[in-house]
Amino acid sequence: MLNLKLKTIASLINKDDIVIDMACDHAYLAIYLKKNNLAKEVYASDISKNALMNANKNIKENNLHIKTYLSDGFKNIPLNLNLNTVIIAGVGTTTILSILKDLPANINKLIISSNNDYELLYQEMFKHKFYNTKEIVIKENNKYYPIILYTKDYQKETKLTLKYGKSNNLEYYNYLLTKKQEILKHIPHHKLLTKYKIIKEIINLKKLIKEKTLDY
Ligand SMILES: C[S@@+](CC[C@H](N)C(=O)[O-])C[C@H]1O[C@@H](n2cnc3c(N)ncnc32)[C@H](O)[C@@H]1O
Incomplete structure (x- = not known):
C-alpha cells in the first residue's frame, strides 16, 4: 500500500x-x-x-x-x-x-x-x-x-509565500506558529536580535493564517 x-x-x-x-x-x-x-x-x-x-x-x-x-x-x-x-x-x-x-x-x-x-x-x-x-x-x-x-x-510570489509556501493547510501553519512561540519562550532576555527575529516570524505567520482563513 x-x-x-x-x-x-x-x-x-x-x-x-x-x-x-x-x-x-x-x-x-x-x-x-x-x-x-x-x-x-x-x-x-x-x-x-x-x-x-x-x-x-x-x-x-x-x-x-x-x-x-x-x-x-x-x-x-x-x-x-x-x-x-x-x-x-x-x-x-x-x-x-x-x-x-x-x-x-x-x-x-x-x-x-x-x-x-x-x-x-x-x-x-x-x-x-x-x-x-x-x-x-x-x-x-x-x-x-x-x-x-x-x-x-x-x-506570483510574496515575501510570505517564499518563506512559508503556498499550501492551504492551516493546521500546518498553526503548527509552525506554535513551534515559533515555544522557541521564543526559551530565548534568554539579552538575546534581543534573536527575539526580535522570532517575534517578526510569529507576526508574519499570524498574518498568513488570517489571510488563509479569510480565503475560505
Ligand atoms: C528516503 S529515500 C526516498 C524514497 C522515495 N523517493 C520517497 O520519497 O519515499 C531517499 C533515496 O534517495 C536516494 N538518493 C540520495 N541522493 C541521491 C542522488 N543524488 N541521486 C539519486 N538518488 C539519491 C537514496 O539512495 C535513497 O534511496
Missing part, C-alpha cells in the same frame, strides 16, 4: 507525462504509476546500488517493465528518454538543488518533496524560474511534508 506522500505525488501526474522517479529507493511510486497506467512512460533511478537492486526486485515481483538507472541525479540518465516530468522526493533541499543543476532544458514539470530547508527551496526554485503551481502539505508519522508541483508557468 502506497503511503500518503507518494499517493499525493501520484495525484499530480498526468496520463501523458513521461516521468522519472529520481531517488526512487524501493520504486513503490514508479510501480504504482505504471501498474495503474497513470503516466505515458515511467522510469526510476537511484544513486544507491542496494536501493536499485531492491527496486528491480519489486518491479519484477509486480510483473512490470520499468527501466531503472543507477545514477547520481541526472549523471547517468540518457537524454533521449523524452522526459517531461521529474519527481524528487524524500531527500534534502541541498541534494535536490544539486541534482537540478543538471536538469535537461526540455523538462518543464517537477514534483518536489524535500525533507528540510523549505524556505531555501522556495527561494532557489523561484530564482531559477520554476514556479510553485500547486502545493499540498500532508502529515505523515507526525511530520509535515510539503509536496510541490513546479512548472515554468509564472506564478
